[in-house]
Amino acid sequence: MDNTKTILVTGGAGYIGSHTVRLLAGLDYHIVVLDNLVYGHKEAIVNDSVELVQGDIGDEELLQELFKKHQFSAVLHFAAYAYVGESVSDPHKYYVNNVARPLTLLKTMVDHQCLKFIFSSTCATYGNPEYVPLDESHPQNPVSPYGKSKFLLEQMIKDYETAHGLKYVFLRYFNASGASEDGLIGEDHNPETHLIPLILDAITGDRAAIKVFGTDYPTPDGTCVRDYIHVNDLGNAHIKALEYLNKGGESLACNLGTGFGYSVMEVIKAAEEVTGMPVPYELAERRAGDATELVANAKLALEKLGWDPKYKEISDIIQTAWNWKTGTRKGRF
Ligand SMILES: NC(=O)c1ccc[n+]([C@@H]2O[C@H](COP(=O)([O-])OP(=O)(O)OC[C@H]3O[C@@H](n4cnc5c(N)ncnc54)[C@H](O)[C@@H]3O)[C@@H](O)[C@H]2O)c1
Numbered sequence: 001m002d003n004t005k006t007i008l009v010t011g012g013a014g015y016i017g018s019h020t021v022r023l024l025a026g027l028d029y030h031i032v033v034l035d036n037l038v039y040g041h042k043e044a045i046v047n048d049s050v051e052l053v054q055g056d057i058g059d060e061e062l063l064q065e066l067f068k069k070h071q072f073s074a075v076l077h078f079a080a081y082a083y084v085g086e087s088v089s090d091p092h093k094y095y096v097n098n099v100a101r102p103l104t105l106l107k108t109m110v111d112h113q114c115l116k117f118i119f120s121s122t123c124a125t126y127g128n129p130e131y132v133p134l135d136e137s138h139p140q141n142p143v144s145p146y147g148k149s150k151f152l153l154e155q156m157i158k159d160y161e162t163a164h165g166l167k168y169v170f171l172r173y174f175n176a177s178g179a180s181e182d183g184l185i186g187e188d189h190n191p192e193t194h195l196i197p198l199i200l201d202a203i204t205g206d207r208a209a210i211k212v213f214g215t216d217y218p219t220p221d222g223t224c225v226r227d228y229i230h231v232n233d234l235g236n237a238h239i240k241a242l243e244y245l246n247k248g249g250e251s252l253a254c255n256l257g258t259g260f261g262y263s264v265m266e267v268i269k270a271a272e273e274v275t276g277m278p279v280p281y282e283l284a285e286r287r288a289g290d291a292t293e294l295v296a297n298a299k300l301a302l303e304k305l306g307w308d309p310k311y312k313e314i315s316d317i318i319q320t321a322w323n324w325k326t327g328t329r330k331g332r333f
């Protein structure tokens, strides 16, 4: 096998990781997933060729064993905790898991001369936008401990480049959403905090009415605007980033979004159109820490990686989430 095709995927049993793993497995990559299954699901890994190792990225002994056994050419690092609100009340949990534990992973990579790293970063590293759409040169002033944890790891990774020649791509996702088109895998977080799955749960009666957090934002309809990016478009960006590093590309940070913003009310309306059913919702107070508008300028990803997202319409993204919600697993692993 081509020696650039053996890769380690941390957090590969999670939402975005599992979709990426499925895409990579379809391209004949040899994939080892390392996931402690604290939030992930083993059933989310649907390709028999993928090896799932249940374990922690901070377990040095396990990592040494894995890197001795496999000649990894690159690591895709999805493993992290990602609840913004929880990070405010329990910052320790976030700094340990998202900053400290990855250092064991980075050290093991350097020990074994595996020097390509693709990191799941976030638009939350920018903090409150000074302008939109956000490009990569927007100042990074993260507000939440979650955003800070991702920003800190970005800074540390840069030092591994200087010292050890590690090459990286930071992929700063905007709002991951949707599911596989065939409805086989999708988003199943527990607890779920993301808008689209909550809306679909409210439609089917699996949850109470959705709360619209804040109606007095300076946007056309008063609700927050986000850039929803399909999970398989994120997965494809990882494949492009891998190919870019394999071709000797320089380290890079790039945004992943569609460049289109949709308000909370627009997402609700689109979900009603896709499903043909009403969304029970109530207007509520603002949620602490929400920025008014987060929309990506993702031109750099097109220019450097040749990445152009397929899903640009929110209704197409919601349709895939609805396929998952109404498919064989009914939206749950
Ligand atoms: N979902 C989004 O909108 C979004 C946006 C920006 C960035 N991100 C980032 O993308 C990545 C994936 O997000 P997701 O929504 O798929 O989250 P997820 O919780 O579904 O997936 C993360 C996976 O990592 C695993 N994990 C966590 N800590 C681990 C550890 N110490 N060792 C081994 N495994 C561990 C979990 O069990 C889970 O399977 C995260 O790094 C997140 O911060 C997500």
Ligand SMILES: O=c1ccn([C@@H]2O[C@H](COP(=O)(O)OP(=O)(O)O[C@H]3O[C@H](CO)[C@@H](O)[C@H](O)[C@H]3O)[C@@H](O)[C@H]2O)c(=O)[nH]1
Binding pocket: 082, 083, 084, 122, 123, 124, 173, 174, 175, 176, 193, 194, 195, 196, 198, 210, 211, 212, 213, 214, 224, 225, 226, 264, 287, 290, 294
């Ligand atoms: O019950 C709900 C849930 C959400 N919202 C609103 O919907 C929008 C989207 O919220 P959510 O789906 O929770 O995503 P974000 O808070 O934008 O954060 C996500 O997207 C960020 C990047 O934008 C990532 O960094 C985070 O990890 C990820 O949780 C926001 O305006 C929320 O206020 C509601 O009105 N009601």
